[in-house]
Amino acid sequence: MRKMPGRAVPVNGRYVYVEESGQGQDWVVFEAGGGCGRTFWDPVLPLLVDKAHLVAYDRAGRALSGRTTQQLSIDDMAADLIAMTKAIVPGEFVLVAHSMGGLVARRAAERLGPRLRGLLLADALPETSPVYDAWDQTTKKIDRMLAVMQALSRFRPLARLFSGNVRRLFSADTYQTILAEDFTPAGTSQTRKEIQAVAAAIPQFRTQPPQLPKCPTIVLSVARAARGRERQHAANREHQRRYAETLPNGRYEDVASGHLIQAEQPHIVADGIRQLLNRNS
Incomplete structure (x- = not known):
């Protein structure tokens, strides 16, 4: 499995596990999607090691971060x-967020203010998206499926079966780490909590959306739909x-990729980050 030095960082009475890599005066922080941890950014990080100091972490309750008994909200x-x-991070930084991580990043952006140098949203859906119209029902269906996976994932051959779509996208050592950390009963339990957090957050976001980020923002939208979900x-x-289009300094970009854009098209993600860094250099 992959081995990279990391450390536990205390936050709000719990802790998160953080890995740092790269070099330079610029800083980039990565926020993973739902059900994902720091390892899901592995394909992107080597493309930026000579450009910036890179920070990837596991949210509380996930992978190598401390377990949480409470239900954390967005x-x-x-x-x-x-x-x-x-x-x-000593000063300004670019924040990169995938999928559900976009909700986390946008809420954080309200309080980060001028520290946020740029924001890249990788296939993150805004709360207005129609997929959220019946999200309560969708969440129940997903949770029932994940409950079964949680029980069965203790059997490693089944865990490898459940993670087949991930295996083909990542290097062998990264995949083995993902399998050991995320496709486990504990990892699946945390994924269920994160999906519940999204279900609770969407009505709040729709009633009172986060303030629009004032920093340069790139919205990456993947072109390839899951089969049967094209419409x-x-x-x-x-x-x-x-x-x-609502952003004061935003740009929309189509990407020929599926949802795990950081694994399928890591160069596009890295290029977007470089653009955000160069705009403020």
Whole structure:
């Protein structure tokens, strides 16, 4: 399995596990999607090691971070992200967020202010997306499926079966770490909590959306839909485009990729980060 030095960073009465790599005066912080940890950024990090100091971490309760018995909200996760960056990052930084991590990043952006140098949202859906219209029902269905996976994932051959879509996208050592940390009963339990957090957050986001980030922002929207979800996917992409258009300094970009864009098209993610860094250099 992959081995990279890391450390536990205290945040809000719990702790998160952080890995740092790269070099330079610029800083980039990565926020993973739901059900994902720091390892899901592995394909992107080597492309930026000579460009910036890179910070990837596991949210509280996931992988190598401390276990949590309570149900953390999106606001709690945003508060942890802010606390972690205050403890580690000396000044401004670019924030990169995938999928559910976009909700966390946008909530954190309200309080980061001028420290946020740029924001890259990798296939993160705004709360206006129609997929969220029946999210309560969708969450129940997903949770039932994950409950079965949670029970069965203690059997490692089944865990490898459940993670087949991930295995083909990552290097062998990264995949083995993902399998050992995320496709386990504890990892699946945390994924269920994160999905519940999204279900609770969407009505709040729709009633009172986060303030629009004032920093340069890139919205990456993936072009390849899951089979059978083409119509819903097209509608979601339209809402991503509309969100980008509302931003004071935003840009929308189509990407020939599936949802795990950081693994399928890591160079595009890295290029977007470089653009954000160069705009403020």
